[in-house]
Amino acid sequence: MGQCAFPYIFIVLSPVHSLGIEMKKIKDFHTPSSNTINTTLYYVLSCSPAPMVDPHLNNEERDKMEATLNYADHCFTGHATMHAENLWPSHLSSIAQLVQLFDLWKLTLQKRGCKSLVLAGAHGLMQGMMLSFGGLQFTENHLQFQSDPHVLHNSYSLRGIHYNKDLINLAVKLDQDEKPYLHVSVKFQDKLVKxxxxxxxxxxxxxxxxxxxxxxxxxxxxxxxxxPLLYISTDLTHLQDLQHTLHLKEILAHEEHMAKQYPGLPFLFWFSVASLITLFHLFLFKLIYNEYCGPGAKPLFRSKEDNELPSNKTKYTL
Structure with a gap:
C-alpha cells in the first residue's frame, strides 16, 4: 500500500500548473464537477513521488521519463473514465480511502497501457489521468480522441496534453444551438514541429x-x-492515407446520429395514447346513447301538442 505525503504536491505544482481538466457545462448527474476533479488530482498527486524533479536522478533516466511523457504510446486504451464514479469520488473521509483511490488509479492506468507514465511519478499520473478522462489514446502514428458521442452534451477542456514536447489543449464546446464541436490549440515548447x-x-x-x-x-x-472523433499527428501523409483504411459505411453529423439513436417516443406510448382517446369517445357515446335512446330516455324533440298550452282554463272557487 502506498504512502501519501502531501508535501509532494508542492514539489510538482510548478511544473504541472499548466495541465488540468476543466468542466465548462454539465448536463447530467454522472459527470464529476470541476471541484471533484481538482480534488481527486490533488489527492492522487499527493500520494505520488516526483522523480523528474529529483536532483539525484541521472540524466539517462530523466530523458527516458521525458520521452514517455512526450509520447505515451498506447496510453490510454479502452473507454474514458469520465463517468467512473469510483475514480472521481465526490467525498473521501479517511486516509485509508485516499490511499485506496491512489492504488486504484495506478492499477487502472497500468492495465490500460500507461505503465511507463505511472513510473514517471506525479507528472506521468497527471498525464495519464487527463488522457483517461477524455478517452485520448496514443498509437504508433497519431493521438486520437475517441470519446463516446453520447457524452458530448457536456462541455469541458483538457489542458497541456504532451505531444513531442509540445502542449495541446483540447476542448469540447457547445455552439448557440447546443451542438458540440471540438476546439484545439497548441503551445509549442521546443523547435517548431508541424x-x-x-x-x-x-x-x-x-x-x-x-x-x-x-x-x-x-x-x-x-x-x-x-x-475516433479526432486525429492529431506530425505525419501529414499518415493522416491523408488514414481515410482509405477506415472502411466506413456512413458519416453523420452529431445531431443526425443522436436523432437516429433516439428517433422519438416509442410506438407503445403512442398506441396507449390512441387507445385512451378511443375509450374516452366510446364512453362518451354510451352516455349520450343512454340519455336519449335507452330505457326511460327523454325524447329528442317534443311534439306540437306538448308545447301548446290549454286554451280553456278551469276556474276553481271555494
Missing part, C-alpha cells in the same frame, strides 16, 4: 495546427462503424 489534425473519417485535407490564440475548430462527426 502538427496536423483531421476530424472523424479524415475525409477533408488535414489542418496544420498553429499557436494562434483563436485555435482551430473541428465538427463532431460520428461514423459507422464507430471511430
Amino acid at each position: 502538427l496536423y489534425a483531421c476530424e472523424a473519417g479524415c475525409l477533408h485535407e488535414p489542418v496544420e495546427l498553429t499557436s494562434e490564440i483563436r485555435g482551430h475548430t473541428f465538427p463532431v462527426l460520428v461514423t459507422q462503424p464507430l471511430t
